[in-house]
Amino acid sequence: MNAVLVYFVRDMRRWIRGRFNVWSALIMPAAWLVFVGLALPTKFTDHYLDFIAPGILVLTMLSAGMQGGSSLIFDKILGFLNKFLALPSPREAILFGKILFITVRGLLQASVIMVLAVLLGATIFTPAMIAFAYGVLFIFGVLLSAFSTAIALYVEDHDGYAAINALLSMPLFFTSSALMPYSVMPPWLRTIAQYNPVSFAIDLIRSFAAPPVLWASLVGLVAVALLMVALSSFLFRRVTV
């Protein structure tokens, strides 16, 4: 079996058997859907749930991806990484297995959120939309997990990682187009939101529900994701030799 898949299966098994972790990560995005998506009185749309659902899907992936680096930190601290590095299989497989695991874990969590959104009354999720959303979330997940594993390579302990994660995740979410359209944002927020990579992913998914689809953004997102993977593997190679 391919070494990337071997590492991936190990992480998936460990995660699924964790039981508590599997569900606890879903609480925050679910709360956003219910308490904000259903409850917030808005003027710019009469179906806020349909508006916010893509944002919450991306939020789910954002927290799953940014949190993912901690998995590498644990492997580093607990001595697994050194054992893996002494194995003859290609060392990059450790990193790619991690990126795949973090991304797939995020997709599984996003699926639950998607089901919840439909149950709550979201109408945008046609089969084609679901497929498109998965594609965007996958690319965005790869981008994030490559980024978070790169950080994890340089952070020494779990507390330091959690601090960096907190420092980045919430601002990235609130300065994106997740909660409101650009038209109702104050100008300063609009400027930030337009360049926020989180908005790119959200706008892409929304554009599929209300064409024209932003294909240029898709190409941009893929390019940034590839760049991030390249950077992450470059750093990984540098740190582990």
Added chain:
Amino acid sequence: MAAIETAGLTRRFGELVAVDALDLAIDREVFGILGPNGSGKTTTVLMLTTLLRPTAGSARIAGHDVVREAARVRERISYVPQDMAVDIKLTGRENVSFYAALYGVAGHDRVDEVLGIMDLADRADDLAGTYSGGMRRRLELAQALVHEPGVLFLDEPTIGLDVAGRRAIWTHIAELRERGMTVFVTTHYMDEADQACDRVGVIAKGQLVAVDAPSALRHRLGGERISLQTDRLAPPVAVEGARLVRREPDRLVYHADDAADAVPALLAGLASAGVRVSGLEVAAPTLDDVFLALAGRQDEGGAFDYRQFRNMIRRR
């Protein structure tokens, strides 16, 4: 061609010379490397397992250079660090299968075989989280053996284990040697090294100060070991022909060429200092004594240099 060969192997961390021009040739034996904390044991192991680049010099494993042919080296070795890293949410069998897959070992037979060798067959399908410390260590050995490596690196394999657990690990290590494997092991436990290692190397401040069979090292120190049980921390009484090697709150240990001369003088000296001696033992020197004589007391040096320590950890 020896299984492990090093020539002038050196590693610096900034100003600190962690390993200083190590020359070793190790083949089909259990080789123990002994040294105080920070003496360069782990740095040596990291270089030999391709996890750390040497600053100078070279090392070869089964004829392959650890820098230029790192992938080749990794095919022939196994490394078990001291952290005891097994996945507690996977079963014993899954833990081993995982390594088998990464080593490209096909089939379940070999997995079952190594689990059997390590006496884990009957618990193979239990989660490793339910294993005792000794079983977890044996599980790590099973992982390390799955691809039949020629050289096995063990960093403090018995640390934190109970007596039975330690004995089991050393018994297994001896069996591996019988199968023709070369085992490179770092340890703090001198009595264990004395019994289990064919040869030991004593390392101090990055330099190899002695390499020989444990019995030969003890013999080299010569003389006798005098241990005096005292009722309190005794003053370091000086006696001609005897050298103080250890001073503890209730014990003094001397090394003497001739105990028959030294003992009366020591007893007299302690009596005049007002110390009551409740026990006396004269024996051949232990590996502990050899170690202290060769490596000295190293931890008294300068203050603990945190920055240097962090750099070392980071560069691992």
